[in-house]
Amino acid sequence: xxxxxxxxxxxxxxxxxxxxxxxxxxxxxxxxxxxxxxxxxxxxxxxxxxxxxxxxxxxxxxxxxxxxxxxxxxxxxxxxxxxxxxxxxxxxxxxxxxxxxxxxxxxxxxxxxxxxxxxxxxxxxxxxxxxxxxxxxxxxxxxxxxxxxxxxxxxxxxxxxxxxxxxxxxxxxxxxxxxxxxxxxxxxxxxxxxxxxxxxxxxxxxxxxxxxxxxxxxxxxxxxxxxxxxxxxxxxxxxxxxxxxxxxxxxxxxxxxxxxxxxxxxxxxxxxxxxxxxxxxxxxxxxxxxxxxxxxxxxxxxxxxxxxxxxxxxxxxxxxxxxxxxxxxxxxxxxxxxxxxxxxxxxxxxxxxxxxxxxxxxxxxxxxxxxxxxxxxxxxxxxxxxxxxxxxxxxxxxxxxxxxxxxxxxxxxxxxxxxxxx
RNA sequence: GGAGAAUUGGCAGAGUGGUCGAAUGUACCGGUCUUGAAAACCGGCGUACCGCAAGGUACCGGGGGUUCGAAUCCCUCAUUCUCCGCCA
Numbered sequence: 001x002x003x004x005x006x007x008x009x010x011x012x013x014x015x016x017x018x019x020x021x022x023x024x025x026x027x028x029x030x031x032x033x034x035x036x037x038x039x040x041x042x043x044x045x046x047x048x049x050x051x052x053x054x055x056x057x058x059x060x061x062x063x064x065x066x067x068x069x070x071x072x073x074x075x076x077x078x079x080x081x082x083x084x085x086x087x088x089x090x091x092x093x094x095x096x097x098x099x100x101x102x103x104x105x106x107x108x109x110x111x112x113x114x115x116x117x118x119x120x121x122x123x124x125x126x127x128x129x130x131x132x133x134x135x136x137x138x139x140x141x142x143x144x145x146x147x148x149x150x151x152x153x154x155x156x157x158x159x160x161x162x163x164x165x166x167x168x169x170x171x172x173x174x175x176x177x178x179x180x181x182x183x184x185x186x187x188x189x190x191x192x193x194x195x196x197x198x199x200x201x202x203x204x205x206x207x208x209x210x211x212x213x214x215x216x217x218x219x220x221x222x223x224x225x226x227x228x229x230x231x232x233x234x235x236x237x238x239x240x241x242x243x244x245x246x247x248x249x250x251x252x253x254x255x256x257x258x259x260x261x262x263x264x265x266x267x268x269x270x271x272x273x274x275x276x277x278x279x280x281x282x283x284x285x286x287x288x289x290x291x292x293x294x295x296x297x298x299x300x301x302x303x304x305x306x307x308x309x310x311x312x313x314x315x316x317x318x319x320x321x322x323x324x325x326x327x328x329x330x331x332x333x334x335x336x337x338x339x340x341x342x343x344x345x346x347x348x349x350x351x352x353x354x355x356x357x358x359x360x361x362x363x364x365x366x367x368x369x370x371x372x373x374x375x376x377x378x379x380x381x382x383x384x385x386x387x388x389x390x391x392x393x394x395x396x397x398x399x400x401x402x403x404x405x406x407x408x409x410x411x412x413x414x415x416x417x418x419x420x421x422x
Numbered sequence: 423g424g425a426g427a428a429u430u431g432g433c434a435g436a437g438u439g440g441u442c443g444a445a446u447g448u449a450c451c452g453g454u455c456u457u458g459a460a461a462a463c464c465g466g467c468g469u470a471c472c473g474c475a476a477g478g479u480a481c482c483g484g485g486g487g488u489u490c491g492a493a494u495c496c497c498u499c500a501u502u503c504u505c506c507g508c509c510a
Contacts, residue, residue, distance in 0.1 A: 040472065040473095043471080043472060043479085044472065044473080044478090044479095046479085047471095047472070047478055047479045047480090048478075048479090050478085050479060050480090051477095051478055051479070053490075053491085054479090054491085056490065056491090057440075057489095057490050057491040058440075058441060058491080059490095060440080060490055060491070061439095061440035061441070061490090061491070062440080062441070064440075065440075065441090072490085073490095075490070076490045076491095077490090078490085079490045079491095080490090082490095083490080246469085377469080377470090
């Protein structure tokens with residue numbers, strides 16, 4: 001959520017920034033400002049009436065204490081009118097509040113100055129490309145064929161137990177995945193991130209805190225009888241650890257990591273592009289999250305990008321980095337770098353990580369602040385990224401490391417898998 | 423799941439209808455004293471919103487209600503503790 005203060009003072013900058021998303025903010029912002037003005041006026045009168053009521057009540061108290069019953073009762077009689085206009089104003093203020101908030105929820109984050117204007121993924125900028133496309137002396141198989149051939153993943157079983165999009169990993173397939181999780185967690189740990197094991201189900205307040213609600217309500221699995229949501233990413237519980245927190249000073253740099261399953265309804269996406277591991281309802285991910293001083297978030301983003309690069313290099317995968325254009329950048333993010341790995345077998349790029357800075361967009365909702373040098377509360381910045389999402393990495397390893405006889409395991413994983421080939 | 427008790431400022435803890443944003447202790451910050459420290463003493467010490475300011479308003483687990491007036495009474499939800507039940 002943007003800060004109302006910022007909307008009041010930097011309206012034009014926000015409208016201009018949001019044009020990079022092809023989002024026309026001016027009608028919403030104008031409405032917010034009109035309502036905000038009414039809100040302030042109503043609030044001022046409400047408070048002056050409240051002040052008057054408080055005065056009278058205090059007087060009545062004194063009169064009763066002095067035994068002046070009649071005067072007290074007379075004073076009581078006077079309050080009726082004040083009370084009803086207080087109630088009316090209160091209703092009005094609450095209504096305005098609600099309207100303003102719901103409009104504020106509709107405004108996405110303002111893109112960073114580096115972000116280019118654009119509508120969709122076609123306008124994303126390719127920033128870097130590393131590694132080489134693997135060369136095969138044969139026609140490479142897509143991972144779902146390999147998974148079947150070597151008995152690594154059973155999609156049918158998942159359908160039987162749950163439904164489409166919930167695969168069962170078996171034998172070396174399961175072990176490969178577990179090895180990757182350990183590899184990612186240990187890499188994160190050596191980069192200074194503290195490992196956390198967090199709930200996989202969150203309450204409504206947490207969903208609002210990181211911005212999944214109300215924007216992506218339909219994307220999350222929801223248990224109505226408990227009013228709880230299955231997490232769509234570890235970002236939600238990890239970041240919400242710091243909801244309603246006031247850090248005591250400005251010397252902080254909080255780095256969290258955790259492995260969680262992620263649950264996504266992915267309503268409406270079917271067909272060939274969701275084949276195999278490409279898009280699932282449940283998948284595992286190691287997430288990295290940072291809470292930073294605003295002056296440090298640019299540096300933090302670079303560090304996170306370098307961390308993810310390091311992982312992909314160690315796995316020896318051919319990858320590229322995109323800076324998303326305005327239209328493709330997520331609702332809450334100010335800037336996002338996507339990492340894609342090339343699948344030669346499928347002849348397409350698969351997104352395996354997304355690293356974003358949110359500036360104060362999440363922390364306004366989270367109420368996550370620190371005391372700055374002037375002893376004033378100031379909003380922190382948050383960032384997060386996948387490091388890494390498992391299934392597509394598994395898919396790419398299977399595809400890119402396939403030989404005619406089997407699948408080689410990247411060397412970095414040997415100590416975690418306990419085997420060197422499948 | 424059932425019964426009971428509780429939830430107050432960083433922590434501890436008083437307050438059961440009126441001048442309570444809240445005693446007191448402790449922690450913390452500043453000062454006096456001291457060669458330095460401790461002790462003692464003095465002062466300060468929550469958050470948010472509106473306002474140029476003076477100031478005002480709100481907040482005693484969350485939400486709602488009663489009342490001229492609520493930390494205090496009522497309803498409801500959450501959490502914690504104790505006992506019972508169930509259980510990996």
